[in-house]
Amino acid sequence: MTVGKLFLVTGGARSGKSRYAEELVESFGGEVVYVATLEPGDEEMRRRVERHRAQRSRDWRTVEAPFDVAEAIKRSEEPVILLDCLSGWVSNLLLAHEEQGEEAILDAVLGAVDGLVGVFRESEKTVVVVTNEVGSGVVPAHRLGRWYRDALGLANQRVAAAADAVCLLAVGIPLVLKGRFPGLGD
DSSP: OOOOOEEEEESSSSSSSHHHHHHHHHOOOSSSSEEEOOOSSSSSOOOHHHHHHHHTTTTTTEEEEEEOOHHHHOOOOOEEEEEEHHHHHHHHHHHHHHHOOOHHHHHHHHHHHHHHHHHHHHOSEEEEEEEEOOOTTTOSSSSHHHHHHHHHHHHHHHHHHHEEEEEEEEEEEEEEESSSSSBBBO
């Protein structure tokens, strides 16, 4: 198993990033904690969460952490952590600070991300973080969409800078951007 490494897996919607991250985590062996950040707000999202839950290993422990991801990771005893996903977490933080405006959102998100990166650096656990790549699309028409895109883009940059390895999933194919991924050229 790869010990004490941080892997970032990014990609667009339906790019295969979660499936790839789950396979990566499985390849490490050992006990796994799945840190889920999404708070399904409607029936359609609840169905998506259920489909996601059904496809991952039943041997993994799931921790729902819509806000305090760093604490969930600190408390976990498993040697392998799958955080799915950074995008949902940033969305939760954005909505919690929406009324305070863009600057407060960015401060809250980036402060929380910096704290999370600190936890990654202190940990001897192997962590795989899944996130959405949102910077390749059109400029969102609504203010909240633009704030989200900007906050997530900055959060992704900070996690990528701290990561040992980063890959982008495009049409189901992992493209290594930084470092090395087990099974991809190893």
